[in-house]
Amino acid sequence: MNALSSNKDLQLLNGNHAVAMGVKLANPHFAPLYPITPQTPILEKLIALQSAGELETELLTPESEHSAMASAIAASATGVRVFTATSSQGLLLMHELLHFAAGARTPIVMFNVNRTPASPWGFWPDQIDSLSQRDTGWVQLYSENPQESLDTVIQAFRIAEAAQMPVMVNHDAFYVSHAVEPVEVPAQETVDTFLPAYKAGLHLDPELGRSLGAPIDQKSWNESRQQMAAAMATVGDLTASAGQDWGDLTGRSYGPLEQYRTDGADVVFVTMGSMCGTVREAVDGLRARGIAAGLLKIRLFRPLPQVELRKALADVPCAIVLDRNYSPGVGGVVHQELKAALFDMANAPRLHGLLAGVGGVNVSAEMIERLAVEYRDAVASPDPVWVEE
Amino acid sequence: MREILILGRGGQGAQTAGNQLAQAFFAKGQYVQTFATYGGARRGTPVTSSIRADDQPIRQRNNISCATALLCFDDSLLDQNFLKLANKDTVIVVNSKQPQASFAGLGDYNILAVDGKDIARRNNMGKVVNSALLGALVAAMQNPDIDTMCAVIEQSAPAKKQENVAACREAFQRVTDAEQGNQSNG
Incomplete structure (x- = not known):
């Protein structure tokens, strides 16, 4: 954005564009996206990167956030890296499928821009949209600034894929999403060192004829929650080690x-x-x-x-x-x-x-x-x- | 820390101007933060762009409550609601064809009226006033320098690059001349 810069390693990016740059570096296979203020610049930047031939990710723009999350779950279940992004009403429309994604253990990374839910209608920073999803089984991280948002979205893929749990990263509307600040965009080699290509374990494959989420008895459902509890118990340490390893590579460390x-x-x-x-x-x-x-x-x-x-x-x-x-x-x-x-x-x-x-x-x-x-x-x-x- | 507010109506380019001004400070080696807030991103509704520039990394994430400088794209928006974000030391530039004296009734403020529309028209920019107003603002603030401001505009303007730069320079010159005139008269 700024070739004039005397700060050679820094670019001026808003928080949402910083997220898109992080996603590009994490190189997900698939990203279904539906626009909503104030998330839309994430979607716009990813489409611009793809148009410029700089992003290999397959993008899908379905008719609603509900469908975006449905396709994210389906794609993730086939064993590929998946990203999506939303905000406020869009996140709330996904609610049913947030439970599904966590229960199906699909390690989707989603970026949510924290915005007031209606009614009354508003576009302002407020975290109740994501906090009201706290019982769905998604890991939740909150970012302070555009640099942290870029850094965290990359770390989120590592946490999600290691724990086999979906991860939601959040930043505040306008104060972060639309705040243009100097951001260091790491080299692709740095991210590749930190985040190797995703190798899924058990996954859906038409050659193998498996199914996912079939009706089960009470005990097995109960057991699925105990398995989620065990996975959640690993997330604190995974977050700490991801933040530490990222710090070793970039000089910017993070923790829970x-x-x-x-x-x-x-x-x-x-x-x-x-x-x-x-x-x-x-x-x-x-x-x-x-x-x-x-x-x-x-x-x-x-x-x-x-x-x-x-x-x-x-x-x-x-x-x-x-x-x-x-x-x-x-x-x-x-x-x-x-x-x-x-x-x-x-x-x-x-x-x-x-x-x-x-x-x-x-x-x-x-x-x-x-x-x-x-x-x-x-x-x-x-x-x-x-x-x- | 320098804190600057730009007030315009949706579609006038206040947000673009905020980004360009931040880029100019950044090019001079400053840390910057700029963000826009809007009620619903509709053309014609008031839009505020906030810019901070400092030698130190900028950590605070909240509204500007007392600005170092204000730039108002439309004189119908320059009222007490906006002026409560200023004090008598704030550099205030307003896009208006009204004479300077017509703003005296607003209070003890340092208001500079610039006819951005006239400058835009003379430079084949139609009604697009943001480059002219940036020229006036950097002249009034005496920072960042006009060459850096013009280089950013030339790099980032989507069309009519030379016309944008010419409008910026003309407004800069008008304000600089007027302020020198004031000093020699005063």
């Missing part, structure tokens, strides 16, 4: 969680996605004022790294969850998950659940600093609190 300036912190913010960047600014601002603040970023949400979360928050006096989502009648989803993860822990922090940025309303670093001052010594309420600028 990230701790930023949490050493000796009196107050730790816990959040996911684009808001982590703004929290980093706030943490630096608070530290400069003598307030020991830190950030605990949740990158892997499903399976939730409960042991690591308990370890990261042990003996921290106060933790503040910033939820850019709202589950009506309960509160912020991350707050609820964290309360469960920390249950019965003797040295758990006072845990505040703040609904910050729901529907894409602005959350500034100044606001986050103010929240730290306001809540760090306050008694925690079990109920969520709506906060605004």
Whole structure:
């Protein structure tokens, strides 16, 4: 995009185009795609790459997201690498088949752009679209910025194929999907070293006449869930090793969680996605004022790294969850998950659940600093609190 | 950190201008971030493009609450809702054929009116004003330099490359001359 650059290794790409570049490097065999704001630039970029002869992936543009996921499952079951992308309403239309994909153990990688679901109609960053799919059996990762989105979509194929589970990577509408930033696009050889061609085990093949998903008895269905549980139990370590190996190759390491300036912190913010960047600014601002603040970023949400979360928050006096989502009648989803993860822990922090940025309303670093001052010594309420600028 | 907001109507090129301005800062070795927000991507509805440029990597992902510079593609959009994102030090450039004095009633702001449409028309650009307005904005901000801005426009304009560059340079010159005139008069 920018040949003028003095930063030779960096290109200016928006988050969605960065995802498309990552997909190109991962070289899936098949990608069914249906357009939806604000995901569409992923689809557009992949089609442009294919038109330019730079992408070998077979692209299919079916009549709905439901059909996109149906064809993704079918293709994946034949043992090839599959990618798709969607957002909000599109993800929700797929809901039935998200359960199917996980149950069929098809290691599809899907990119979801987090956007408010209707009604009312909106296009704003909010994570309830994907968080409401948390029980479907998909691994869920959340990305903070365009570079992480590129890096993570490549790692997602390795995690999915090793665990034989589908993986959904998410980034926030506009703040990441449409944010143009300097991004390093790794060399093809680097990605080939990290992610060898997919060799499927048991798969459908017309020569062999197998079937998938046939009616079974209660015990076998029960057993299928126990097998999914065993697969999910491997995902934390797979995410850690993929992030570490990627770091060895590119200098950018990732893990299920990230701790930023949490050493000796009196107050730790816990959040996911684009808001982590703004929290980093706030943490630096608070530290400069003598307030020991830190950030605990949740990158892997499903399976939730409960042991690591308990370890990261042990003996921290106060933790503040910033939820850019709202589950009506309960509160912020991350707050609820964290309360469960920390249950019965003797040295758990006072845990505040703040609904910050729901529907894409602005959350500034100044606001986050103010929240730290306001809540760090306050008694925690079990109920969520709506906060605004 | 420099924080710039561009306000236009869908289809006027505010998002393209934001991307081009970010590319120019990037070409000068700065870290940049630019994003557009829109209510429904319809022609005619207000569109905002946000640009950040800094010597350090840009981490925050939120709206700009007080801009270093504002560029307004349409004077009918320049109201108190937009101006609350500015202060008296903000460089404000508005595309308007109205005289400078007609904006005095908006408050204590540093507003510069530029007739982008006239410059576009004179350079065979029809109603496409984004290159002219970028020339005016970089003149008013005194950053990035006009040659870098024009090189980005020449590289990224889908058509009429020379006309786009000429419009950018003419607007840059008009604003530079006007500001020098103000200084010698003042």
